[in-house]
Amino acid sequence: MIPLWSRAQQQDYRSRVRGALLGGAIGDALGAGIEFDPLEKIRTDHGPDGVTGYVPAYGRRGTVTDDTQLTLFTVDGLIRAHVRQADGGWHPPTDVHHAYLRWAATQRDWGPDERRKDLGWLGREEWLYAQRAPGSACLSGLSGPDADRLGTLAAPKNPHSKGCGTVMRAAPFGLLLGWEPALVLQLAVECSVLTHGHPTGYLAAGAFAVIVHTVVRGGTVEEGVELALALLADRDGHEETAAALRAALAAVRAGEPSPERVAGLGEGWVAEEALAIGVYCALVAEDVRAGLLLAVNHSGDSDSTGTVCGSLLGALHGETALPAEWLAELEGRGTILQLADDLVLELSHGAELHGPAAGPAWRERYPVG
Template identity: 35%
Template sequence: MNNLDKKDKYLGCILGGAIGDALGAPIEFLSYEFIISKYGASGVQSYVEHPNGKGEFTDDTQMLLFTAEGLLRAKHRAELKGIGGAQTQITYQSYLRWLHTQGVNVIGSVKSHGFMEGWLIKKTELYKRRDPGGTCINALKSEKMGTVLAPINDSKGCGTVMRVAPVGLIFNHNRKIAFEEGVKISAITHGHPSGFLSGGLLASIIADLSIGLDLKTSISNGLRILKKWKNHEEVYQKVSQARALHKKYINKDISQDAIKLIGEGWVAEEALAISLLCALHYSHDFKKAVTTSINHNGDSDSTGAITGNIVGLIVGQHLIPTEWKENLMFKEIVEEIGNDLAIGSKSTYFNYDEDWHLKYPGY
């Protein structure tokens, strides 16, 4: 894949997720019956939150942006020092920066050197609450970083999986490593195996998609890794159910009834499975995939975000509807993160880039 194709795909992934998030945001807590009664038989087909036709992303995309920032800072550190391994701790610090933008006082003892450095923390557009998940807020306020071996709680909310796509983009050289890193970063805030394993599975799928594998193959590869982890059964069952429903509906559109069989998406394995169902069914039709993924009972913005990440990566940003891209609020921030993920790092062990260091200091 040449650099132009890579940039297009990575932008599609990050921008697509933000668009799906913004489309689903205003109907997140509404019943399907109410959505249909208010917006017509097809449900929401465009941005409806603001009167000027603009769409605004939520905490799902905010946290994804800070995931990307943490990974890029860690990658910069690894390039300069010639050693890696700090990405979980550095991403945890980025999540604390996100917590700061949510109006929570981050205790000095958990702040790292350079906590307020870098470009993302200075973006005032992110300093607003967009229905952040209680688990993420409370876990980060605890002053402890959760791990797989020392879980911070027993939550499997979808806050693990809606933020993890950048992990797959950064670690796309090895799906097994992408899975493991997705698990570790998810476990920072969510301690239930179905929560962090869903994050790992999506990271693996994103890694494979980013090197050109098709979605069915990417899912199969990820499931083989998943089955080697303890307590994988719940995630495996939901994703298998999504694949079976895709086959059952192969010659017709996915219905609300099909999505309801999986669940509502409030928990990680359901959100991932709903998103995979919509992405499998409309893998080259971004609009159809995302609108199907948001119009249901449940966590519409999270399923929209995850579906947008997946299908946006498959089709690239050039095949995302222009109207949705142009009317996304704060799209410049999202696009800059997408571009920078495609770059990875401008510094190397032999060549230090001062501007990149100021943007993504390696700590």
């Protein structure tokens, strides 16, 4: 449960949660149409400044990718974990794993299977049933004969993978406001190894969650980075993630922001590079628009770096700071808003929603079994 706050504090928290999920989706959609293009091609196709807004991807403007899809299913899993806790059960990685399996079904099915009782409302959103260049580790970790096995730190899925698919979906763990930062990191790690088992992959996800958590609590991005570095120091295999975060801080001090400085941090295909680029762009952003455009105009995984940066800037400034014209065209905006508000409701009023005196509506939205 989140702390008892004034109405103004509750409204601020809701705005930051909405901002994190919508901002991440906007960054995802800005990068979706140029994800595989080198910077030279981006500038040739869209002008010397690169993209300055949405460009068509998957048949329309404002389209999101697997980054947003998986982020939404992460939230769905976290809500169900809290519903289950009210019944005396508590193991969030299990509920998040089940949520990711429901996401995997959206990548192979034409639409929701109405015979399934576990889908909940999110699993019945037909627009989510679309392949948007899903990462290979996410797909392999959630399909085949080993799909139902829960990856753990002792026996992770894809033990050699540190792809960015573990980072771009990790912002929701940072939205668990009442948690201590070390527990936020641990939960993000335990849910990362469901698909990505390399220490850099899961520790980069944990670090990202801690930075989001710091920002949602009212801190700065830089304070979040410093806290993440302190928590990483005790973790085996933290060196690549820590070095990437320090490189992001050094790039801030190196001079004027530019795509060339972004390129010095990598291309974003692997976890620590996506984290470093997203963090750097959030740190140097004059505003949300400038930060997001810097985060996507580079040679590499533009949608994932946009997702990381957008999640941070949205959490930092709240939903009202997001550019209205980008919000207006964003695919799935209503779904994202609903899920953000449901997370806040569950964390603040869960007992009223599924306690002994509550009706069945909430448990039908978020069934556990």
